[in-house]
Amino acid sequence: MTNPPLLSVEGVSVELPTPRGQLLAVDKVDLEVAAGRTLGVVGESGCGKTMLSRAILQLLPKKAALSGRIMFDGQDMVQLSPEALRRLRGPSLAVVFQNPMTSLNPVLTIGTQLIETLQAHMGMAAPAAAKRGIELLAAVGIPAPEQRLRQYPHQLSGGMRQRVAIAIALSCEPKLLIADEPTTALDVTVQAQILDLLAREQQRRHMAMILITHDLGVVAGRTDEVAVMYAGRVVERAPTTTLFSHMRMPYTAALLAAIPKLDSPPHTALPAIAGRPPDPTRPLRGCSFAPRCSRADDRCQAAKPPLDTADHIGGQYACWHPLQPAAVARA
Amino acid sequence: MAVLEIDDDTALVAPVAKRRKLGGLFLCAVAWILLIGLAAVFAAFLPIASPTDMDMLGKRAPPSAAHWLGTDSLGRDMLSRLIYGARVSLTVGLLSSVIGVTVGGALGMLAGYFRGRLETFTVGGVDVLLAFPPLVFLLAVLAYLGQTVLNITLVIGVLSIPAFTRVARAVTLSLSEREFVVAARALGATHSRILLRELLPNVSLPLVAFFLLGVAVTIVVEGALSFLGLGVPPPAPSWGSMIAEGRESLDIAPWLAFLPAGTMFITVLAFNIVGDTLRALTDPRPGAL
Numbered sequence: 378m379t380n381p382p383l384l385s386v387e388g389v390s391v392e393l394p395t396p397r398g399q400l401l402a403v404d405k406v407d408l409e410v411a412a413g414r415t416l417g418v419v420g421e422s423g424c425g426k427t428m429l430s431r432a433i434l435q436l437l438p439k440k441a442a443l444s445g446r447i448m449f450d451g452q453d454m455v456q457l458s459p460e461a462l463r464r465l466r467g468p469s470l471a472v473v474f475q476n477p478m479t480s481l482n483p484v485l486t487i488g489t490q491l492i493e494t495l496q497a498h499m500g501m502a503a504p505a506a507a508k509r510g511i512e513l514l515a516a517v518g519i520p521a522p523e524q525r526l527r528q529y530p531h532q533l534s535g536g537m538r539q540r541v542a543i544a545i546a547l548s549c550e551p552k553l554l555i556a557d558e559p560t561t562a563l564d565v566t567v568q569a570q571i572l573d574l575l576a577r578e579q580q581r582r583h584m585a586m587i588l589i590t591h592d593l594g595v596v597a598g599r600t601d602e603v604a605v606m607y608a609g610r611v612v613e614r615a616p617t618t619t620l621f622s623h624m625r626m627p628y629t630a631a632l633l634a635a636i637p638k639l640d641s642p643p644h645t646a647l648p649a650i651a652g653r654p655p656d657p658t659r660p661l662r663g664c665s666f667a668p669r670c671s672r673a674d675d676r677c678q679a680a681k682p683p684l685d686t687a688d689h690i691g692g693q694y695a696c697w698h699p700l701q702p703a704a705v706a707r708a
Numbered sequence: 709m710a711v712l713e714i715d716d717d718t719a720l721v722a723p724v725a726k727r728r729k730l731g732g733l734f735l736c737a738v739a740w741i742l743l744i745g746l747a748a749v750f751a752a753f754l755p756i757a758s759p760t761d762m763d764m765l766g767k768r769a770p771p772s773a774a775h776w777l778g779t780d781s782l783g784r785d786m787l788s789r790l791i792y793g794a795r796v797s798l799t800v801g802l803l804s805s806v807i808g809v810t811v812g813g814a815l816g817m818l819a820g821y822f823r824g825r826l827e828t829f830t831v832g833g834v835d836v837l838l839a840f841p842p843l844v845f846l847l848a849v850l851a852y853l854g855q856t857v858l859n860i861t862l863v864i865g866v867l868s869i870p871a872f873t874r875v876a877r878a879v880t881l882s883l884s885e886r887e888f889v890v891a892a893r894a895l896g897a898t899h900s901r902i903l904l905r906e907l908l909p910n911v912s913l914p915l916v917a918f919f920l921l922g923v924a925v926t927i928v929v930e931g932a933l934s935f936l937g938l939g940v941p942p943p944a945p946s947w948g949s950m951i952a953e954g955r956e957s958l959d960i961a962p963w964l965a966f967l968p969a970g971t972m973f974i975t976v977l978a979f980n981i982v983g984d985t986l987r988a989l990t991d992p993r994p995g996a997l
Contacts, residue, residue, distance in 0.1 A: 423936070434894055436890055436893055436894060437826075439823075461894045463897075463898065464896060465896070466893070466894055466896035466908045467894075467895040468896070470894070471894065471895065472891065472894040473793075474887045474890070474891060475887075476887060479887040479888060480886055480887040480888050480891045481891075481911070482892075482906050482909070483886045483888075483910065484909040484910050484913070485905075485906075485909060494895055497896075497901070498895070498896065530839060542891070545891075545895070546895075550894070600743065674780035
């Protein structure tokens with residue numbers, strides 16, 4: 378990558394006050410996304426993926442404490458005034474949420490929600506905005522878009538709603554789209570369609586995209602780079618092809634092993650990752666994956682492994698005992 | 709690209725099914741409210757006797773061709789007094805609820821959306837207002853400022869603010885957690901835009917339902933005040949004072965008390981039915997969203 382990244386997240390931490398003490402939701406995360414590239418962020422529930430995306434959007438809960446720098450298009454998002462930030466959202470940054478059942482306003486028609494966004498941000502007159510709205514709905518694969526404009530969200534299926542949410546997010550031609558588990562609430566058949574749609578629009582608009590998911594299978598074919606998160610930290614980060622061919626972090630390998638495979642015989646037990654993620658209000662001294670890791674020893678309990686540049690090209694991992702590429706199959 | 713999601717049929721059928729649920733009772737209630745409302749508005753143009761003209765020879769007359777609903781103890785036309793009394797009841801009922809719904813709704817939405825100190829103050833103020841005995845407040849204010857329709861409306865309006873604030877705040881609180889609010893902010897919507905365009909349409913349905921129930925309650929409150937002699941001063945008619953006057957002759961002319969009482973009963977019932985129906989229509993929706 379020669380040109381500077383569109384978004385660079387530098388040492389970002391997010392702390393949330395909870396009744397049980399400070400919760401370190403995101404722990405010194407560094408990420409970069411260049412224009413037109415796709416970054417996948419993978420991790421299990423509660424690993425801080427969503428908090429990281431909210432931090433990038435500056436939409437954290439009021440009580441959350443954010444530290445670090447989030448450089449977007451040459452500006453530090455953390456330092457921006459609320460007004461400047463507001464203008465940045467929409468035209469530069471947009472987001473698609475996990476649940477299309479709640480991310481659309483239930484009492485406004487699809488048309489109102491889509492057209493108002495266009496009018497507010499793109500300064501379009503109502504007829505032009507309506508025309509553009511129909512084009513956008515058609516672009517995200519919604520049949521009979523003219524009729525859909527007059528319908529309410531509850532009259533559409535989940536997949537349709539997510540398409541509408543994507544159309545609204547794309548309406549302002551954002552430079553960066555954050556898709557926060559965009560397919561988790563959808564049927565498997567619809568999942569692939571939505572992911573293909575996102576990939577196609579991302580390519581066509583030369584837009585950067587952060588695809589947040591808990592499913593390694595989702596990022597496999599559709600991202601340029603993958604960051605694996607565990608307990609608030611990025612534990613492995615590599616170009617997608619490298620990650621899948623030379624997996625180093627035992628956690629990533631365990632995640633991959635936990636995906637059901639079509640060719641495994643029926644009634645095979647799925648290799649789940651034993652145990653639970655550590656309590657984020659009581660950070661461990663050592664590697665946070667150590668209690669669940671088969672390769673852990675005293676060193677893992679005592680000291681946190683840094684996110685180091687690996688011996689192979691472009692990848693980074695945080696592990697004292699990384700898997701050797703050949704060992705992946707056994708893990 | 710083959711994108712096939714067949715939900716056209718269900719989507720197009722849905723609105724028709726909803727209309728059927730309203731039912732005959734709802735329509736009767738709406739018709740009654742319209743009848744009373746129109747009569748009150750156009751009372752001056754209706755071919756009815758003056759509500760204050762006394763016919764000393766025809767006191768407590770039963771219904772006749774000249775006086776369709778009879779006359780009261782001073783020989784005044786009952787129908788005319790009922791219609792003019794509706795003016796007072798509906799004015800007070802509607803206007804004070806309008807005060808409550810606008811002030812209370814705005815306060816509740818702001819408190820529920822911005823949270824923080826604003827919410828603390830609003831909830832505190834509302835609690836103070838709720839803790840104050842309403843009848844004492846009414847008596848005190850009306851004794852000092854005078855018993856005019858305007859004063860009665862204002863006082864009852866202020867007293868109805870807490871209930872509306874609570875409803876609006878509760879609804880706003882639960883809606884603010886929804887992703888569409890975060891989505892709107894992520895798209896760069898201003899606070900006022902989120903409040904007016906995203907939240908208000910959602911909050912207004914339960915508020916309108918509650919508004920109609922509020923009107924019903926206010927009509928009863930105004931009636932009670934008039935019954936106690938604290939409403940609009942005589943000779944202006946009001947349902948509550950008519951009941952009070954009719955009470956004295958319950959044994960010889962029971963219709964003098966029962967006619968205004970019945971009218972008030974049906975009117976309050978009608979507002980309740982309409983309010984309940986609207987509430988029932990809005991209630992199942994959060995579950996279906």
